[in-house]
Amino acid sequence: MSEWPAICCGVCRICCFTVYQKCCCIKEPPAIPVYDLLCLGITNAGKTTLLSVLTSENIDAIVPTVGFIIKDIRLPNAVLKVKELGGAVSIRQYWHRYFNDVQGVIFVVDGSCTQDELHETTDALYKAIQNPELSTKPWLILCNKQDLEGACTEERAVEEMNLTEMLKEKPNIIVKSCSKTNPDGLRSIIERFGNRLNEIHNPEMRETFDAV
Known part of the structure; x- marks a missing residue:
């Protein structure tokens, strides 16, 4: 019987808090969207390396991806569940099998690559971006390795990869420069891309978060 006063007190507190929430219009925090x-x-x-920087993992022993890996990037208003596909020629022929049911694409360009590698990169990008399942999705093209001398900037990448007209036709494509040595800048870019995903897939998210 000695437990009843404590139980009644607890129930009263819960009821009072519920009434307080309704009277003061306190809303529950919105659910964080998850994007594949x-x-x-x-x-x-x-x-x-870039994904490991974003997830605060060790980047000292990175090896080329065989098949795919998945990493969760947690942002203030979204979670990005990123599936990284291996980039070898033998693997790229199977990329299309993973194009369905994704909400966006991050494409990484080696800013320090040779001209031949840049042509190879351009070819891989065009094949993916012209696929019907990805052509209308939001794209973030990262011109990586800006910490290396002579690295290709985003402006130069746009020019040499012949992306100028494509960017005019497809406003869903963003091109940015980045580097593993500037994690804050990289995260800022990813957060802006997360905002873009919310604008496209959950336009009500911005108003909801602003109201909380």
């Missing part, structure tokens, strides 16, 4: 993304790029573009 692909991360593409040829071998040695730096895909795994």
Whole structure:
């Protein structure tokens, strides 16, 4: 019988808090959306390294991805579930099998690559971006390795990869420069891409978060 006063007190507190929430219009925090993304790029573009930086993992022993890996990137208003596909020629022929049911794409370009590798990268990008299942999705093209001398900037990448007209036709494509040595800048870019995903897939999210 001695337990009843404590139980009654607890129930009263819960009821009072519920009434307080309704009277004061306190809303529950909105559910954080989860987006399934692909991360593409040829071998040695730096895909795994960038994703590991974003998830605060060790980048000292990165090896080329065989098959695919999945990493969760947690942002203030979204979770990006990123599936990185290996970039070797033998694997790229199977990329299309993973194009369905994704909400966006991150494509990594090696800013320090040779001209031949840039042509190879351009070919891989065009094949993926012209696929009907990805052509209308939001794209983030990262011109990586800006910490290396002579690295190709985003402006130069747009020019040399002949992306100018494509960017005019497809406003869903964003091109940015990045580096593993600037994690804050990289995260800022990814957060902006997360905002873009919310605008496209959950337009009510912005108003909801602003109201909380």
